[in-house]
């Protein structure tokens with residue numbers, strides 16, 4: 251070994267990374283610079299904090315959730331915090347002999363050179379090997395002479411030779427040396443034995459052609475010749491080889507010609523790096539970067555690339571492409587009540603069904619949560635329609651997970667290029683728009699985008715904006731509509747109905763703005779306001795009157811509804827028995843277990859629960875057995891056709907008969923005529939509500955004692 255060498259001669263001044271640099275940035279640096287083996291991490295004052303070694307780093311970033319977990323975190327989360335530090339002035343000999351005895355594995359990775367504790371450079375075992383290549387040259391080129399020298403020089407030189415051998419044998423790369431003159435092998439280390447599947451003993455003194463196929467030997471001889479003709483090291487392209495254990499490996503060879511002091515080629519040094527694990531790690535990272543780890547479908551990033559490719563096909567080849575946006579109808583409810591594990595299994599099965607519906611070449615992507623998108627090259631719009639119909643049908647079939655049959659359903663919106671545009675984002679929003687339309691129309695279906703949907707969206711966006719303003723500016727008011735007991739002919743309660751005084755549009759119907767508030771997440775705030783206002787107002791009414799408040803199914807998802815009800819009662823001082831909550835059947839439809847628990851808890855407070863709009867759903871009767879409702883309100887669509895329509899009569903009769911047997915009170919909504927009222931009385935209906943009794947009004951003083959408490963008196 252050249253005794254004069256010190257650490258400063260063998261380290262590279264590679265820019266260190268600052269402590270706050272994130273792992274994704276470093277990953278890109280490693281990816282772009284194949285020679286970057288180690289990087290030091292320093293603080294703002296240049297003090298060394300740690301070391302990041304390429305191989306270990308790539309493995310961390312490639313583990314299943316590695317990149318997702320570490321990508322945005324600072325590099326300190328994956329660095330080696332106790333790296334080998336060595337003063338830049340240390341003689342190489344001291345460093346190597348000390349390191350080999352104390353921390354041999356460290357030398358194989360990397361070390362940081364420091365000066366006054368500050369970063370000065372990084373080195374690797376390769377740089378050590380490179381530095382001692384002068385000695386290597388001697389020892390390899392003139393082995394016999396060297397041996398004699400060593401014997402002559404005694405212990406000191408022998409130690410250096412031993413050291414050299416240790417480095418060569420332990421370096422995690424193949425080291426193969428050939429004589430430049432006859433190209434016979436003079437050295438092969440143990441990694442090389444493994445990579446080539448031959449032992450050192452069998453190949454030393456042999457040429458490549460003696461133990462390789464003629465074809466391969468010719469290739470290597472050409473490479474050797476290229477190296478001999480070059481003044482610099484040559485890097486060869488990656489090769490796929492089968493190693494001694496029969497495993498497929500990817501290796502990269504670098505050839506350097508070591509020359510005598512007079513410049514004559516002495517020997518050819520081949521370093522072979524095994525890139526297999528690094529390549530696998532990179533492939534895993536690339537896969538993670540483009541595919542959803544749960545379902546294996548394309549992710550948003552790959553979707554965007556595929557969409558651009560599809561649009562360019564549309565442009566170049568005069569083709570058509572359909573974009574289908576799909577949202578699962580009941581995923582959130584299932585996920586909330588059965589847990590995330592079931593949710594994940596469900597999504598995996600949905601992905602499988604989608605794969606079964608599309609044709610080769612179609613791209614399915616998971617855009618996040620329960621949203622999926624499909625890119626389909628089409629001839630005619632009907633192709634997209636058929637695919638959508640196939641998917642809707644496939645999603646209707648129950649998905650069985652852990653013996654539970656889950657019915658999830660799907661809503662699909664379709665936009666097409668070039669008809670609906672040629673911009674990927676625009677098409678996506680248009681397909682989304684069509685999908686929301688399906689949701690608004692009752693879900694479980696598909697729809698094509700239509701230009702008029704844009705205008706509707708615009709007015710919806712405006713309404714959403716105005717609703718936020720309305721909450722801030724107190725533009726809401728409650729109206730109250732009376733309910734009459736048909737036996738006693740007395741007013742028994744009032745339903746609180748929300749009114750919005752829009753500064754420009756005047757009074758806006760709740761039927762118009764409640765769905766928007768539900769969609770944009772304002773219903774929680776709005777519902778809380780209604781509950782507080784209604785209980786506060788009713789607390790001032792005569793004791794005999796109750797107040798009924800409409801509760802949206804979405805209020806069951808937000809903050810604790812039980813807590814809100816309890817607080818409203820406490821603050822207002824209203825007795826719980828005087829509060830009635832009106833819910834629709836979708837509350838039970840959407841998340842039965844969770845919502846029934848909430849309903850039971852509210853009922854346990856002493857609050858009454860009424861089922862609103864009864865008869866409009868498709869399986870209303872079955873709900874009556876799932877929860878002990880205090881009241882059922884027959885939807886006004888049935889009352890409207892009374893007393894002459896036979897169908898309406900028999901439906902109302904069926905409901906009142908059943909309610910009587912269950913001991914539940916029946917209220918008829920939308921009673922507008924005396925004839926309707928008489929028919930309802932004859933059918934044993936308990937209460938009535940409608941314009942005949944009184945319209946919703948902000949002020950109920952007209953019903954207060956003595957005359958107006960009773961209807962018709």
Ligand SMILES: Nc1nc2c(ncn2[C@@H]2O[C@@H]3COP(=O)(O)O[C@H]4[C@@H](O)[C@H](n5cnc6c(=O)[nH]c(N)nc65)O[C@@H]4COP(=O)(O)O[C@H]3[C@H]2O)c(=O)[nH]1
Nearest residue numbers: 747748760761764780800801802920921922939940941946
């Ligand atoms: N044609 C006719 N209509 C009658 C008659 N009697 C009452 N109505 C109307 O019927 C609707 C009854 O309320 P709903 O079924 O709960 O239906 C309500 C309810 O679902 C919802 N809503 C109103 N206020 C609230 C609220 O505070 N929270 C929630 N979540 N929803 C509300 O908006 C819907 C519509 O409310 P409104 O426009 O006030 O409409 C009210 C009421 O004004 C009648 O004799 N004939």
